[in-house]
Amino acid sequence: MNTTGASAFLGLLILSALLLSMMSSCVAADDVPAGVKRVVDEQQRLEQWEGYAQAKAEERIVYVATDGTGDFNCDGTDDQVEINQALQRVAADDQLTTVHLKGPSTYTVSDTIRLPSDTILQGDADAVLTVIPHQEAQWQPWKGIIECDGHGVSNITIRGFEILGNRASFSRDRYYYALTLMNAYDVTVNDMYIHDASGDGIKLEHRRSVFIGDGPGEENGKWIELTAEELAIYSQLHEQRANRVNSRFFNNWVQSVGHDGIYIINVQDFEVHDNYVYNCRTNSTVRLSGCNDFAIYDNVLRSNPNAGYSGNAGVQVQMGGVPVNRVEIYGNDIFRMALGGICVYGRGAFGTQTGVNIHHNRIWDCAIAGIRVYGAHDTIVENNVLYGNHGDGIQHWFVYQPLPKNRQPGEPPEGEKYTTIVRNNIIVDSIADAGRVSSPRVPPIFGFGLNNCVVTAGVDDVERYIPDNHQFISEHNCTYSNAVGPYNNAVSDSDIYVDPLFANAEGGDFHLQPGSSCIGAGTGGENIGD
Template identity: 35%
Template sequence: MDEKYLRYVRQNKKKIGASIVILVFLIAMGIFILYAIKSEYSPIPLNKKVYVAGDRSGDFNCDGEADQVEINQALKFVAETPGYNTVYLKGPFTYTINSTIYMQSNTILEGDPDAVIKLVDHAGWTNSPMIPLIGKYGDSEITDVIIRGFEIDGNHDNNTDRSKGRGYYNIIYFTSAKNIKVYNMYMHDGHGDGLRINHGKNIQFYNNKIYKLGHDGLYAIECTNVKAWNNTITCRTNSGLRVWNSNHVKFYDNIINSTFDRNAGGPGILIEKTTGVMNDIEIYNNSIHNTFGPGLWLIGYDSSYPKKEAQNIHIHRNTFYSTGTNPSINWVGGIVTSGFYDTLIENNIFDGVYHAAVIHMYPDGKVTDLSPAGTGHTTTVRNNIIVNTQKRTENPDGTGYAVINYLPETHSFVLENNCLYNNSAGNYKNASSTTDFYADPLFVDQKKHNYHLKSNSPCIKAGNSS
């Protein structure tokens, strides 16, 4: 090696060492900043908040009238200002709105549990439906939105100019939406849906309390990757959770029931198909009880479709009790299904449901023809416990069985290793099994709906393990 070069290195080694240290430091800082920008858990405060208040302590301050004006100003600010993405509603204040709150992409609307957005009395948004309390700004796709932590009061009783379930005053409604999260919310007393998404992807709805809305708690239309869990929902007019022509759906760990009045709702969960593919849907670990309609309604109808477009729905480890209380319709029960192929219903508990635990049927006499197209629809029912079924109130004759098939020409059951006991009319109507057994399952405390099995239960290790 050149002696002159070596002499230079010896004379300048401190400077060279310092330069290397500085270079390494700059590289490390670049990597750190890049990570901070990309990471959801950035230690750099890039996602700053602005506060909305009702006592002049916020960045934007409301006076209890037309409060959507200031909230929309705050949302516009965080959408357009680098480093900001969150609007925080301070409590304990009620923010009265007489027009829509508009969300934009990459924004968060959150608040204290005692921060309340409330629809104004006599809002008069009756010129057209589908004008929500919270919607999106503009017509382009909305992405990466979070709504969490506060209360929304739909103020139904002071806005009776429109009927429930007609698209008026939905709580949250987005079209063309992706990466939407709604959680830790309390939504109640509305005319329409809690969260309605039309043409969406990656929708998460969890840890919400939904009470007496005018339509569905969650309604996903032509969506993919929809999850709803840990919600407590009391239906008033329609379903707790509903998907229509949607796929890759999971509903789990929810508690769903109905309030008792003359419009006390339909099914706890509704899975509905007319077009598109629905072959990856899982419903599990839900507690569904005292619903006016069936606990779960699974229905495919309209024009004929290939088997692969409506199959492999998996319903398991749910508890249904006292579902189907509606005295005015006949399509009540635990699970009512038609039009789907290769449905698997397993390891569920049905106690005291009206009509039957599992039924092949569809409602007739509707404006829309709900009859299923095609033949060869098979439902496998295995390892379930079905006890104490009751006759339905509407036309009770011939009801009260464990399993009923009203569509034997196009639909069939495969019944395996179910435990059946004390069903008022018997066990089967247009169905049969060679492996079901008939014994008291010996629940720990059935009256308190503790459906764990006692150690001497005949159901332990009695199911099909496949």
């Protein structure tokens, strides 16, 4: 097994206890678990940040405070005014780089904070940015607490402080984001604690139009095209960089947001790693839509175990119709997600969405399946541990039924099928109960190690028809004690069917005990699941 498994699970258990007992929005240094990978000793944490020590020594930092000790000082009302003034000062002076929110302090905003290019917005771990209550917020829905100052903003960093979304005071007609960064490049978001926002926690999106709410008290809005000036900037950058955003999102703790934890749309060239994302209310912990050339790794992703199966998938990859040739999802611990641990689906022409590699993940107790793939070709699923998932271990099945025409993948040429190569995985104890059995998202049969679900008997029943155009190639897997059997519409001549002898599966330790038949039984003599 990958050696990070046990330590990540231990961190998960510690955080579970913390979340159940935590009564305030501030998190003391002694309470933060190793699994979140946040460093909360202030001096050590600051010194670890790239460029911080030099910026401090060269006096390139502008300080914002609430106690009168800052270069800009807030009074707890409309604090975005002073923070935006500080950011504009940095943007106007080549000798300055950073705005720092001093703690312990709470900064209360009534409108958006806007980041210009070439700026860092950072803060102490006990600096809390929050938004005034619903009845007082005079902004349109669908806004962000933090946004970019225009389109084509580049080289921005957000790090270190807490965002308290104050979600409980907002009804859905004031749906808003914590961070929404539109048409930005060279973005870094790290060491943040983001929680209780009504919408997405962190959102990076590229598009030619923006959704504008109709105003306070109204739920709906409309898409507005960028202005001619904005569109010119967007088009120039798109031509130069082709949506290659060169961005990283790491060491963040995102908890109890109303939509996706981390949501990235229509871009390439980014990484999401070492984040702890917990209890997303209505969607996925990490979601990628229309993206290519990215890696999602070493994250701990889970729903609230006391709320049944909440949210959607752990990692949800919607490829849409864009060409895809490099997606890597590995080293993640994913637990109890409502639409599966990892879901990958596309609708491009056959053979245009390839290069998806899902490996060395530990996925357990998820609903519907551990891993779901539909509409992607030559996907590789290897060296994963899938334990006790409801439904299936690995599944070919579309995430929504009925399957609308605008979401159907391209039809393969005659004699071809969408192929998922499954090798060196341990698939154990799949349960013949999909966890959401009343949902139309559940396949008609389940409880297998590998389920290549095909529904052609009732072709006239379009709501349940799934064509026979996918296949598994199963090599050197260990599939054991799956409720209905190892396969549905799949075969293998190299898989084994024995107890893998985990060290302590119920405790989250999936290392193999000495004497396990999985040792040396994988491709090329490697260990299965390792």
